[in-house]
Amino acid sequence: MxxxxxxxxxLYGILNFAGDIPAAPIEVxxxxxxxVAEHFHATTRKEIKIAAPAKPVEIEKPAETENAAVSDSDLPGVESDDVI
Structure with missing residues (x-):
């Protein structure tokens, strides 16, 4: 089959419905x-050129101080008696 x-x-085929109806040959x-529209015409893609990556930007690190830890007085709204 x-x-x-x-x-x-x-333009020939078989038509089949669900149920007890038998399949039948058809001609369309x-x-x-x-x-409606023109035929599709495939085109070739142009070569994609990728630029070289940019040079990394140097970021100056802040100078380290002797007392780098944060004290209670550096935090706004925090008193030295408050528990954090």
């Missing part, structure tokens, strides 16, 4: 349709 379907001429008539 599969070989027969593969060898059907153009060709209908001329208005042209």
């Amino acid at each position: 599969t070989g027969e379907i593969m060898n059907f001429p153009d 008539e060709w209908m001329e349709r208005p042209k």
Whole structure:
């Protein structure tokens, strides 16, 4: 059966509905349709050139001080008696 379907001429097929209705061969008539769009034409892509990466920017690190730890007086709204 599969070989027969593969060898059907153009516009021929089998119509099958669910239920007890048996499958039936059909022939569809060709209908001329208005042209809606042009045919698709594949084009070649242009080469994409990737620029060299930018040089990294040097960021100056802040000078380290002797007392780098944060004290209570550095935090706004925190009194030395408050528990953090």
